[in-house]
Amino acid sequence: MEKVLTIAGSDCSGGAGIQADIKTITVHKLYAMSVITALTAQNTTGVYGVQDVTPDFVAQQLDCIFRDIKPNAIKIGMVSNPDIIAVISEKLQEYQGVNIVLDPVMVATSGGKLLKDHAVEVLAEKLIPLAEVITPNIPEAEALCGFQIDSLDDMRKAAEKLSSIAGKGILIKGGHLFSSADDLLLYESKEYWFREEKINNPNTHGTGCTLSSAIACNLAKGHSVPDSVLLAKKYITGALRDHFDVGKGRGPLNHCYAIR
Ligand SMILES: Nc1ncnc2c1ncn2[C@@H]1O[C@H](COP(=O)(O)OP(=O)(O)OP(=O)(O)O)[C@@H](O)[C@H]1O
Numbered sequence: 001m002e003k004v005l006t007i008a009g010s011d012c013s014g015g016a017g018i019q020a021d022i023k024t025i026t027v028h029k030l031y032a033m034s035v036i037t038a039l040t041a042q043n044t045t046g047v048y049g050v051q052d053v054t055p056d057f058v059a060q061q062l063d064c065i066f067r068d069i070k071p072n073a074i075k076i077g078m079v080s081n082p083d084i085i086a087v088i089s090e091k092l093q094e095y096q097g098v099n100i101v102l103d104p105v106m107v108a109t110s111g112g113k114l115l116k117d118h119a120v121e122v123l124a125e126k127l128i129p130l131a132e133v134i135t136p137n138i139p140e141a142e143a144l145c146g147f148q149i150d151s152l153d154d155m156r157k158a159a160e161k162l163s164s165i166a167g168k169g170i171l172i173k174g175g176h177l178f179s180s181a182d183d184l185l186l187y188e189s190k191e192y193w194f195r196e197e198k199i200n201n202p203n204t205h206g207t208g209c210t211l212s213s214a215i216a217c218n219l220a221k222g223h224s225v226p227d228s229v230l231l232a233k234k235y236i237t238g239a240l241r242d243h244f245d246v247g248k249g250r251g252p253l254n255h256c257y258a259i260r
């Protein structure tokens, strides 16, 4: 059985972060491991507290995993601050981590900040180049490339700009744009569009975490990058179509119905 590691923050309400990743990896019938970068006190209505793990303890968790069980793919989510980013970058290079999918998490669906402002440049310099695929949503892509994205054509321009800092694939998620949920992958200078109708479901807490860990699962199974994104897009669309409704705010996905 392939092993997938998630390096991310904990969401105590179970919708995003480590919890969403472990559910996704398990539904893909793979073995899940986790390195926790931060504890968050959050639920479907907001993020109420963040407690970062020390960089040394993040390093210790990574050492324990890589000295014992080598992951076939790695998903990186919330990384919180520059020191945590630096340590993850060093360790992934030391242990030659493969199939790295980086979700540059900055702000939660409910609005809470999950990455310090001054950490964006460090993320771009130290982690983004190591990734097989990065998966920014529209606001994250705007923060990384420095201009506003209002159209599918702007998504294309942003992907091209990001290809100068990203190692390989760039997937810009269109979930935050108007009426469609079209995602654009730029991989090996080729464009792939993954088009889906926008589902009228306000419960999108954890969609980004789930999509990136599903891509990591598919890479671990040996699929190509474009095929991994296609399968992950089907997974997320299936989970959204279930119209699961938990909590008082922007609710989570139902992983039990993502693959039928
Ligand atoms: N209402 C929707 N209908 C269909 N697909 C959606 C919808 N909202 C998001 N998606 C899809 O879900 C995936 C995640 O995109 P999104 O832009 O929501 O990520 P995100 O903002 O990083 O998520 P989060 O921060 O909530 O974890 C993308 O494939 C996107 O197209």
Ligand SMILES: Cc1ncc(CO)c(N)n1
Pocket (backbone or CB within 6 Å): 008, 009, 010, 011, 016, 017, 018, 040, 077, 078, 105, 107, 108, 109, 114, 205, 206, 207, 208, 209
């Ligand atoms: C821990 C964590 N990671 C990522 C997100 C983004 O959805 C979130 N809300 N919480």
